[in-house]
Structure formats: C-alpha cells, structure tokens
Amino acid sequence: MRCGDFKESYLEDEKIFQTWFVKFWLAALFLFLLAFPLLADAYMLYLANIIGFAIIGAVGLNLLTGFTGQISLGHAAFVGVGGYATAILMTRLNLPFWVALPIAGFISAGVGMVIGIPSLRVKGLYLVIATLAAQFILEFTFVHWESMTKGIRGINVPPPELGGFVFDTERSFYFITLAVAVFAVFFARNVVRTRWGRAFVAIRDRDLAAEIMGINLFRYKLAAFALSSFYAGIAGGLWVAFMKVVTPEHFPFGLSIQYLAMVIVGGLGTVLGSIFGAIFMTMVPELLNVLSGMAKDWFPGMDQLFIPLKDVIFGTLIVSFLIFEPHGLAEIWNRVKSFFSLWPFSY
Amino acid sequence: MDIIPQIIVSGLAAGGVYGLIALGFVLIYKATSILNLATGEFMTVGAFICFTGLTYLSLPFSIAFIGTLLFAAFLGIIVERLMLRPLIGEPIISVIMVTIGLGSILKGLTHMIWSPEYRSFPRIFPPQPLDLGFAIVPSGLLWGFISAIIFTILFTCIFRFTRTGLAMRATAANQQAALSMGISVKRVFAISWSFAAIAAAVGGIIIGNISGISIHLGHIGLKVLSVIILGGLDSIVGAIVGGFIIGLLENFAGVYLDSYFGGGVKEVVPFVVLVIILMIRPYGIFGKPIIERV
Numbered sequence: 001m002r003c004g005d006f007k008e009s010y011l012e013d014e015k016i017f018q019t020w021f022v023k024f025w026l027a028a029l030f031l032f033l034l035a036f037p038l039l040a041d042a043y044m045l046y047l048a049n050i051i052g053f054a055i056i057g058a059v060g061l062n063l064l065t066g067f068t069g070q071i072s073l074g075h076a077a078f079v080g081v082g083g084y085a086t087a088i089l090m091t092r093l094n095l096p097f098w099v100a101l102p103i104a105g106f107i108s109a110g111v112g113m114v115i116g117i118p119s120l121r122v123k124g125l126y127l128v129i130a131t132l133a134a135q136f137i138l139e140f141t142f143v144h145w146e147s148m149t150k151g152i153r154g155i156n157v158p159p160p161e162l163g164g165f166v167f168d169t170e171r172s173f174y175f176i177t178l179a180v181a182v183f184a185v186f187f188a189r190n191v192v193r194t195r196w197g198r199a200f201v202a203i204r205d206r207d208l209a210a211e212i213m214g215i216n217l218f219r220y221k222l223a224a225f226a227l228s229s230f231y232a233g234i235a236g237g238l239w240v241a242f243m244k245v246v247t248p249e250h251f252p253f254g255l256s257i258q259y260l261a262m263v264i265v266g267g268l269g270t271v272l273g274s275i276f277g278a279i280f281m282t283m284v285p286e287l288l289n290v291l292s293g294m295a296k297d298w299f300p301g302m303d304q305l306f307i308p309l310k311d312v313i314f315g316t317l318i319v320s321f322l323i324f325e326p327h328g329l330a331e332i333w334n335r336v337k338s339f340f341s342l343w344p345f346s347y
Numbered sequence: 348m349d350i351i352p353q354i355i356v357s358g359l360a361a362g363g364v365y366g367l368i369a370l371g372f373v374l375i376y377k378a379t380s381i382l383n384l385a386t387g388e389f390m391t392v393g394a395f396i397c398f399t400g401l402t403y404l405s406l407p408f409s410i411a412f413i414g415t416l417l418f419a420a421f422l423g424i425i426v427e428r429l430m431l432r433p434l435i436g437e438p439i440i441s442v443i444m445v446t447i448g449l450g451s452i453l454k455g456l457t458h459m460i461w462s463p464e465y466r467s468f469p470r471i472f473p474p475q476p477l478d479l480g481f482a483i484v485p486s487g488l489l490w491g492f493i494s495a496i497i498f499t500i501l502f503t504c505i506f507r508f509t510r511t512g513l514a515m516r517a518t519a520a521n522q523q524a525a526l527s528m529g530i531s532v533k534r535v536f537a538i539s540w541s542f543a544a545i546a547a548a549v550g551g552i553i554i555g556n557i558s559g560i561s562i563h564l565g566h567i568g569l570k571v572l573s574v575i576i577l578g579g580l581d582s583i584v585g586a587i588v589g590g591f592i593i594g595l596l597e598n599f600a601g602v603y604l605d606s607y608f609g610g611g612v613k614e615v616v617p618f619v620v621l622v623i624i625l626m627i628r629p630y631g632i633f634g635k636p637i638i639e640r641v
Contacts, residue, residue: 071440118622122629124439125382125580129572130625133618136569140615144608253569257447264444311455318448322441323433 014193033178037171045170047286049242052177053235054278056184058262059271060231065260066268067192068224069204070119074131075232075259077138078115080251082108082233083240087155088148090241097160097241105233111138112229113222120218123207135253142248154247157240173242180238184231189271191227200224204269261314265321267328276329284317285310352482354598360488362594363495364553368567369574369586370502371546376580377519378539381431381442385450386547387568392453393419393548394468394555394564395461401469408471415552416545423544424537431536450565458562465561472556487557498549502542503583511538519581573617577624579634588632593617 007013017023037045061075085104089095095103118130142149149155159168160176167173191197199220202210211217240246258281266277292306321328368386375383383389396418400411430445472490476483484492506512517525518535526532547568551560554567574593578585601613630636 065440069440071443118625118629122625125443126576126625126629128382128443129576130622132569132572133621133625136618137615137622140611144611257451260444260447264440268440305459308455308458311451311458313455315448315451315453315455318451319430319445322437322445322448323430326437326441 016189016193030182037174042170045174047282048174049170049177051279051282052174052181053239053242054259054262054282055181055275056238057232057235057259058266058274058278059184059188060228060235061259062263062266062268062271062274063188063191063200063231064224064228065263066270066273067197067204068200068221069207070116070123070221070224071128071260072131072225072228073128073253073256073260074115074133074135074138075228076251076253076255077135078108078112078229078232079236079239079255079259080138080142080248081111081229082236083246083251084142084149084155084236085233086237086240087157087246090157091155098162101234101237101241104237105230108233108236109226109230112225112232115229116222116225119221119225132253135256139248139251139253142251149248152248154245157244157246159244160241167241168244177238177242180234184234185271185275188231192271196220196223201269258314261318265317265328267330268326270328270330272333273328273330276333280329281314281317284313288313349481350602352479354602355595356479356482356484357488358595358598359591360484360492360594361598362591363492363499364550364557364590365567365571365574365594366587366590367495367499367546367553368550368571369578369590370499370583371543371550372571372575373578373581373583373586374502374506374515374546375539375543376575377583378515379431379536381446382580383540383543384443384446384569385426385453386543386571387565388450388453388457389419389422389544389547389565390551390554390568391457391560391562391565392422392551393544394551394560395457396548397552398466398468398555398560399461401471412552415548419544419548420541423541426544427537427540431540432533454562454565461562463562465559467559468555485557491553491557494549494553498546499587502546505542506583511535515539570614570617573621573624575631576621576629577631579631581635582631582633585631585633593620596620 017026036048040048057075057079061072064070064072082104085107086097086100089100089103090097093100115131115134119127122130143151145151159166159173161167165172167176192200199210199215202213202215203217203220203224207217236251239250243250262277262281263274264277265280266275267273288310289306292309325331368390371386371389372383375381393415397411397415400406400414401408404411406414426449430449431442434442434445472486474486476485477489506515514525514530514535515538517528517530518532522532525535550567551564554560554564570593571590574589575586576589577592578587578589597613597616600616604612604616624631
C-alpha cells in the first residue's frame with residue numbers, strides 16, 4: 001500500500017501508470033477484454049462494439065469540450081461525415097477499409113476545422129449555436145447531396161477484410177473496435193500531457209490569458225476541432241463498417257446531445273471519465289429496453305413508452321449530474337478509490 | 348397573380364411568430380444571461396396544454412388560453428427554482444446543458460402523455476382568408492401574425508414601462524447594483540423565466556394553430572436561434588426585426604432554391620444565415636458588442 005506521495009522529478013509526476021498495482025490491474029483488464037469474445041454471446045458483443053464506438057467519439061468530444069472548453073452541439077454530424085466518407089471511399093473508389101478509415105478521419109477533421117473557424121471570433125453561447133447550425137446543415141447535406149450520399153436510401157458497405165478474413169460478425173469486429181479504441185484512448189491520454197494538451201487546457205481556463213502567454217489561439221483551437229472531429233470520423237467509420245449500411249437518420253441532433261451527455265456524466269476534462277460516460281450512457285437505454293420488455297407482461301403498452309422514457313431519463317441524468325456531481329463519474333471513481341486507499345483513516 | 352407579394356406576405360406573417368418566440372429567448376438572456384435551448388419544448392408543452400383544454404375538457408378558448416398561460420408561468424418558475432438557481436455562477440456549458448437536458452425531459456414527457464401522432468388544432472379563429480388584392484393571407488397566418496404582434500407589444504410595454512420591467516432591466520445592466528438598490532434578483536430571474544415560458548407557449552399555440560401540433564413542433568425553437576443571433580442576443584427590437592428578415596429569407600429560399608437542392612431548403616436556410624452572421628457580425632444587428640480586456 002502506497003502511503004504519501006514522493007516524487008523527485010516532473011517525469012515521475014507526469015507518469016500515467018504511477019504504481020505497479022495500477023499496471024497489474026490494467027494488464028488484467030486488457031487480458032479480460034481480449035478474452036471477452038470467448039465468454040460473451042452475440043448481443044453482449046454487439047453492445048461491446050457500440051460502447052467501443054461511443055468511447056472513441058466521447059473521448060474526441062472531451063478533447064474539444066472538456067480540455068479546450070469549446071462546446072460542440074454538432075459532434076454527431078462529424079461522426080456522420082466520417083461514416084459517409086468511409087462508405088463512399090469503400091464503394092466508389094473500392095479502397096480497402098484500412099485505408100478508407102484513416103482518410104475518412106482526415107476528411108472529418110477537415111470539416112471540423114471549417115466548422116471551428118467561427119470559434120476564433122465567437123465563444124460560449126455563440127459557439128454552441130454555430131455548432132448547432134453545423135449539425136443541421138450537415139444533416140441536410142447527407143439527405144440532399146444525393147449524387148454522393150444516395151439520400152435517404154443510404155449506402156450499403158462491405159465488411160472489412162484482411163488477408164482473406166472477413167470481419168463480418170460481432171465477434172470478429174470486436175477485435176477491430178478494441179484495437180482502435182485502446183489506441184484512441186492511449187493517444188488522447190498522452191496528447192493531453194504534451195505542449196498541445198497544456199495549450200488546450202490554458203485556452204479553456206482563460207483564452208485571453210493563454211494568448212498573452214504566447215499560445216496561438218488560431219492554431220490550437222482549430223487543432224482541437226480537427227482532433228475531436230478526427231476521433232468522431234473514426235467512430236463513424238467503424239460504426240458504418242459494423243452496421244454495413246449508412247443512412248442520414250443515424251446522425252441526428254439527439255446523438256450530439258447523447259455525446260455531450262456522455263462527456264458530462266463521465267466528467268469533463270478526464271479521459272477516464274469519457275470511457276465511464278460512454279459505457280454508462282450506452283448501457284442505460286439497453287437496461288431500460290430490457291426492463292420495459294419485462295414489464296410488458298404486466299403492463300401492456302409499456303414498450304411504447306420506451307422511447308420517450310429514454311428521453312426523460314437522459315434529460316434527468318444530464319440535469320442531476322450537472323447539479324449534484326459536476327465532475328461526473330470520474331470524480332465518484334476517485335472518491336471510491338481514495339476511500340479504500342485511505343481506509344481506515346479518512347484524512 | 349404575381350408570386351412575389353405572396354411570398355413577402357407569408358414571410359412577414361411567419362416572421363411575426365418567429366419574433367414572438369425570439370422574444371422569449373431575449374427576455375431570459377437579458378435578465379439572466381442564459382440561452383434557453385428548451386424553448387422549443389416549452390412551445391410544444393404550451394400548445395398541448397391548450398389543445399387538451401379545448402378538446403378533451405371542451406373549455407372555451409379564452410379559459411383554455413388563460414389556463415395555458417398560468418401553467419406556462421408556473422412551469423417557468425419551477426424550472427428556474429429547481430434547475431437554474433443551483434447553477435448560478437457555474438460555467439456556461441453547465442447552464443446550456445441543463446436547458447438541453449430539460450428539453451429532453453419535457454420532450455419525453457409530452458411524448459408519453461400525448462402520443463406522438465400529428466393532430467390538427469381545433470379552429471379558434473374565423474376561417475376566411477384575407478384578400479389584400481395583390482396577395483392572399485391564409486386565416487391561420489393572419490391571426491397568428493396579429494396575436495404575435497399584440498403579445499410582442501405587450502411584452503415590450505411591460506419591459507419598458509412597469510416597475511417589474513424596470514427591475515428586469517436593472518438586473519440585466521448590473522446584478523450587483525440591482526441587488527444594492529433593493530431589487531430581488533431571484534424574483535427577477537423567476538419572473539423572466541415565467542415570461543419567457545408564456546411567450547413560448549403563445550408561440551406554440553399560434554404555430555399549432557397554423558400547421559397542427561405534434562411533439563416535433565419544438566423544432567422551430569431551434570430555428571428561431573438564427574433570429575436572435577441576427578437581431579442580437581440582447582435586443583428586443585432585434586428579435587422582432589430579425590424575425591421578419593428570417594421569415595422572408597426562408598420563404599424566398601423555399602420558393603426559389605428548393606428545385607436546386609431537392610426540397611427542404613426552408614428548414615436549413617436559417618442555419619446557413621446564422622453561420623454567416625456569426626462570422627461577419629457575431630453580436631447581430633442591434634446587439635451590444637462584447638469587448639474583453641485583461
């Protein structure tokens with residue numbers, strides 16, 4: 001048991017895994033995640049995949065909203081851009097998935113930078129509205145740019161393939177999702193302790209002060225938008241390849257709110273928080289689904305209440321976390337951890 | 348008949364309603380510096396309450412209408428007390444997200460109580476359209492426009508000439524100074540929220556009366572954001588002028604651009620305008636520029 005906090009260099013202080021204890025359990029978790037497909041059924045693997053995409057998207061949004069302080073209500077649209085880019089690159093240009101996915105990420109990042117331009121002049125409320133407008137304009141584009149997106153009919157996407165092996169089941173796709181999600185989290189966790197990450201945090205805390213300290217607002221704000229949209233694009237590309245189809249109604253305004261909810265419920269400005277938030281906000285509707293399915297036997301018509309109930313519970317979660325636990329699940333996790341490491345002397 | 352006067356007339360009529368809804372945003376923003384993204388849901392709830400009063404309870408319109416206004420005022424006060432007051436002094440993202448969460452709750456509740464299908468509103472205005480000679484105004488739009496103008500004038504008068512309005516303006520100008528002059532800022536917040544909820548409910552009833560009600564009525568609430576950005580977040584005049592401009596633009600775009608983009612342009616034009624304004628003149632036509640110094 002570690003007692004006291006002795007660090008002699010900044011390098012030690014900056015370490016991500018500070019003790020062997022943490023490293024051990026993280027390795028155990030990773031092994032469990034690798035072994036998970038052997039234990040789980042198709043539905044659980046489906047959920048695991050969905051959670052994986054949510055984690056990638058939420059980590060991306062947290063880099064923008066939690067670390068850089070730029071609120072975005074258009075995250076779902078960037079997910080959509082990534083999804084459509086992947087689908088179009090794979091079907092029109094016959095690119096393999098492995099090439100199409102990163103390109104889609106970069107396309108999404110490009111669109112994100114364009115949307116990010118107003119952030120140089122406006123902030124706070126105005127930026128929220130600008131990103132909201134972007135959401136609706138991009139949604140409109142998905143529906144009406146028929147020559148490219150095939151409108152509401154959508155595009156069918158072939159599954160990814162590697163050396164003759166086709167990733168077309170939940171089980172095989174799980175490994176792609178796992179690999180990308182782990183890499184995405186690893187990258188985000190590291191980016192926030194570099195010069196760029198510190199610049200992001202400085203902009204969040206006070207943009208004028210940051211500028212005076214020599215941080216180029218133009219460059220770093222756009223970088224944050226690009227990075228966040230890149231993550232969104234990757235999440236969208238994976239999602240499309242997993243679902244094998246892309247249609248405009250998959251990226252509604254509601255999904256943007258859901259991503260923001262993940263980031264807030266998880267905890268703004270912590271990578272761990274986005275992971276918790278993504279898991280939590282994906283599991284809640286599924287649990288509700290199961291519960292309303294069970295309640296159907298006693299209360300007929302209960303399953304029709306499921307969709308609105310989801311709205312109500314999402315809203316309640318957002319509101320109550322903001323009022324009662326603004327630092328989110330990550331903070332609860334820290335409290336639980338410190339309770340055990342300090343027990344029985346809670347000071 | 349020439350088409351242009353017709354477009355102008357419908358644009359102005361729609362713009363009047365937008366102006367009223369925008370007023371709801373501006374009232375809250377001026378007093379509390381909060382942008383209420385749940386305005387659309389406030390509209391839906393108001394429209395449905397009035398609808399229920401008229402159909403299920405078969406009340407006369409005047410009573411159903413007053414009942415709706417009372418309910419809206421009550422809803423505004425409750426929301427302010429339970430959700431916004433604990434967040435005073437919190438960062439802007441928390442406050443915005445709370446209104447989004449509130450919108451989600453209200454949307455779910457309306458969906459649960461009044462199932463999602465589309466309904467037409469019972470007729471409350473005389474049905475014959477007004478023939479201006481060069482253009483015909485459908486009855487819904489005409490009466491909607493008239494009531495929107497009446498309410499806009501009413502709210503402006505309250506804001507300008509009453510003691511409450513003075514207190515609200517004082518709070519908007521400087522909260523500390525208002526407090527030291529003996530104005531209850533908490534009360535001003537509650538009143539602003541209930542006024543805004545009333546404005547939204549009236550807007551909802553008018554829109555419902557023109558195009559029928561469903562749980563998706565609130566979508567207009569988001570469209571109106573472009574009106575307040577154009578007019579300036581903190582300007583009542585701006586809300587009204589902005590409403591007319593957006594109403595006109597949207598109708599012209601709907602007629603002339605729809606064939607190029609395959610329909611639905613009307614829905615997206617306000618957002619395009621919004622982005623352009625944000626890039627050129629973020630504080631709007633009549634808004635106060637924010638100057639920051641370290």
